[in-house]
Amino acid sequence: MERSGRFRVYRGVESVPHINVQAVDSPTLYSVYRTGYDTVQSTVDDLETGDLIEATLAGDPDDEAEPWRLTAVERVGRVRTAFAVGVDPPDVARDCWTPDRTTPAYTRLTEDGAPIGVCGVQPRDPLPNGTFVPSVVTGLLPLEAEFEAVPTVGDPAVEAVFLDPSPPDATSHTQPYGVVFLFTRSSTGFATRLREQYDCPLDADTRPAFDPYGI
Secondary structure (H helix, E strand, O other): EEEEEEEEEEEEOOOOOOEEEOOOOOOOOEEEEOOOOOOHHHHHHOOOOOEEEEEEEEEEOOOOOOHHHHHHEEEEEEOOOOOOOOOOOOHHHHOOOOOOOOOOOOEEEEEEEEEEEEEEEEEOOOOHOOOOOOOOHHOOOHHHHHHOOHHHHHHHEEEEEEOOOOOOOOOOOOEEEEEEEEEOOOOOOOHHHHHHHHHHOOOOOOOOOOOOOOO
């Protein structure tokens, strides 16, 4: 069976031989092979978390153990992403959080009087094992709606920074939330300072090294 359309890429790590992609028109997540292609291998090699692709997937929807294969793929957009784990959340995130929250909350960010994005906090409780960054990297935390229209701003995201106060393999968490910054403008001063503070530049693969399926 084939499935064609637009998908958002959520990559695993090199130790996992497949990539997760999520349909943009539904919360359906597909695992696809990372290698073993002919004509599309170079495109697959270049895919990163946050990429938007036009693709055709071939596979058996009744066989959950067998990943799908990409028979056609073209990148048509991108939200450039960066990650840092085991870090202290910034004050803007601490101020955004309120005890016993069960849904995300967002604070609008401005620069020179114009909106540039948001800082958001995501409660751990609804996430698998309470893990924040692993849920983002594997696509278990759907973000398409937020990427397409950043909350309280309405414009699409072009950059994102994900901060987790705890490391991916934590058995207990220092904070009951993870932090996401979604920016609607590229390379703002705020975003640049944030990435310098947390040592997660856009031009480097800052996904943490872990097996997201072993947690």
